[in-house]
Amino acid sequence: MLSRTTIASQQPTLLRGEALAKAVASISFPFCEIVHSRRSFLAAAWTLRRHGIVCLRGAGSNQDLTSIRHEIHNLLENIQTNDLLKLQEIAYLNLPNHRVIKGYHNFRDANRAVINYRVKRPDGRTGSDAGMIDIFHPERLSCNLDKRIKNCLHEQLIQKLLLVSSLNRLKVKCRNLYLNQGVQDTRRFHCDGRSLKFKSFIYISDVSELADGPYCYVKGSHRRRRLWRNNSTFNKENQLDPFEFSQLQGTEAISLFAKAGDMVISSQKGAHCGHPQRPEAKRAVLVNMYQR
Numbered sequence: 001m002l003s004r005t006t007i008a009s010q011q012p013t014l015l016r017g018e019a020l021a022k023a024v025a026s027i028s029f030p031f032c033e034i035v036h037s038r039r040s041f042l043a044a045a046w047t048l049r050r051h052g053i054v055c056l057r058g059a060g061s062n063q064d065l066t067s068i069r070h071e072i073h074n075l076l077e078n079i080q081t082n083d084l085l086k087l088q089e090i091a092y093l094n095l096p097n098h099r100v101i102k103g104y105h106n107f108r109d110a111n112r113a114v115i116n117y118r119v120k121r122p123d124g125r126t127g128s129d130a131g132m133i134d135i136f137h138p139e140r141l142s143c144n145l146d147k148r149i150k151n152c153l154h155e156q157l158i159q160k161l162l163l164v165s166s167l168n169r170l171k172v173k174c175r176n177l178y179l180n181q182g183v184q185d186t187r188r189f190h191c192d193g194r195s196l197k198f199k200s201f202i203y204i205s206d207v208s209e210l211a212d213g214p215y216c217y218v219k220g221s222h223r224r225r226r227l228w229r230n231n232s233t234f235n236k237e238n239q240l241d242p243f244e245f246s247q248l249q250g251t252e253a254i255s256l257f258a259k260a261g262d263m264v265i266s267s268q269k270g271a272h273c274g275h276p277q278r279p280e281a282k283r284a285v286l287v288n289m290y291q292r
Contacts, residue, residue, distance in 0.1 A: 010246060011189060012218055012253040012271070014210075023219065023254050027051055031059040031263065035157065045164040052222035052270040053254075060152040060202050060261035067148045068204060072177070072284065075141065076133075079115070090141060091115050108174045113140040120185070127187035129274070133179040138286070149175065152202045153288050158265065162198055162290055170198065170290040177204075177286050180213055182279040189218065189245040189253070192268035194228070197291050201264040204284035207257055213277035214255040215264060215285075218248060222270035227251075245271040 015023055027047055033040035034056055048054045078087055079095075087093060091113040092101045101107065107114045114136040118129045139146040155172055162170045192199075207214045221227060231247045240246055248271060255275060256264050266272060277283065 010249040012248040012251040014216065014253050014255055019252075020254060023252075024055065024256065027053055027219070027254075028055040028057060031056040034161070041161065042164065045161050048161070048165040048265060048267070050223075051219040052267040053217045053219060053256075054265050055256060055258065056263040056265070057259075058261055059154060059263035060204075062261070064148040064151045065204055065260050067144060068152070068286070069284070071142060071145055072138075072179070072204075075115075076179070087115075107134075107136045110136060113137045126185055128185050129180075129183055129187070130185045131181065131183045135177040135179070137175060138177040139175055149177075149286060152261075152286060153200065154263075155288065158200055158288070159290070161265070166196060166198075168196055168292055170196070170292055173289045173291045175286070175288055177284070180274070180277060180281075180283040180285075182277055182281060183213060183274075184276040184279075186213070186274045186276050187244075189216070189248055189271040189273045190241065190243050191222075191228075191245065191271060193243060194269055195291070197268040197289065199266060199268055199290070200288045201266075202286040203258045203260050203262050203264075204286055205282060206260050207283055209257070210255060210275055211278040212281050213275050213283045214257055215266075216253050216255045216273050216275055217266055218245070218251050218253045218271040220270075221245070221251070222267040 029040055029044045034044055044054050044056070075087065078084065084093060092110060092115070094100060094114065094116040096117045096119050101110065101114060107116060116134045116136065118132045118134055120130045121128045139149045153175070159170060162168070201215060227247070231245050232242060234240070234247050235242050235244055253271070258264065
């Protein structure tokens with residue numbers, strides 16, 4: 001069995017400089033053009049189908065983003081000062097030292113928001129995203145957040161884009177808000193299974209360098225069946241997670257640097273990960289999951 005260090009050496013090369021700028025430009029579209037130009041809309045759908053990822057610049061308004069940031073700041077302040085009574089009436093609180101609900105499916109199907117602090121795995125495995133606050137159903141925390149979040153996500157338009165791209169009608173399965181601060185134990189490149197699944201990511205804060213923890217993706221990997229089979233076979237032989245992309249040597253990945261309000265849409269069958277952050281870095285991202 002290979003060591004984790006050996007596996008790490010078989011990860012993709014992250015593009016930098018002009019090569020990265022060129023690669024990201026090829027998948028980027030102004031959001032306003034997607035809305036008003038059928039040609040741009042179809043070009044974005046085709047790009048998503050071919051590369052597995054697109055970036056729509058300027059999808060969220062400053063007014064909505066500012067309001068979301070303000071409410072989340074107040075929420076976190078209440079948690080940090082242990083002022084939890086009102087919060088416990090509208091959300092399940094999974095704090096590091098007190099878990100009230102367990103399991104992804106229970107989070108997804110909960111009847112109220114779930115504020116889940118991710119913690120280190122009991123078996124010591126890496127990739128736990130320890131320290132990240134993952135809020136399921138953040139739109140249920142207040143009427144204002146419900147309005148602002150749905151404004152930013154543009155769900156009907158994105159569903160149309162996904163229909164044209166994938167030739168399938170996809171539904172919103174879950175909304176999340178990821179709050180990262182100094183998260184370093186991130187998963188390596190992986191996929192979220194082999195079923196048809198897309199996620200949209202609205203950046204609530206700027207992510208301008210690797211130390212901020214950008215979303216990273218191997219363009220076209222969602223369609224490379226041989227790559228998937230090679231990884232699947234290797235992972236089984238070495239007792240690795242079946243959905244980890246451990247065999248990506250020779251491939252190139254992009255890191256998505258973005259301004260607050262930019263939206264990234266990606267096929268979750270493709271190889272992706274969140275880059276580790278520096279200890280003082282912060283990143284806030286609003287996420288939507290689409291499935292059949």
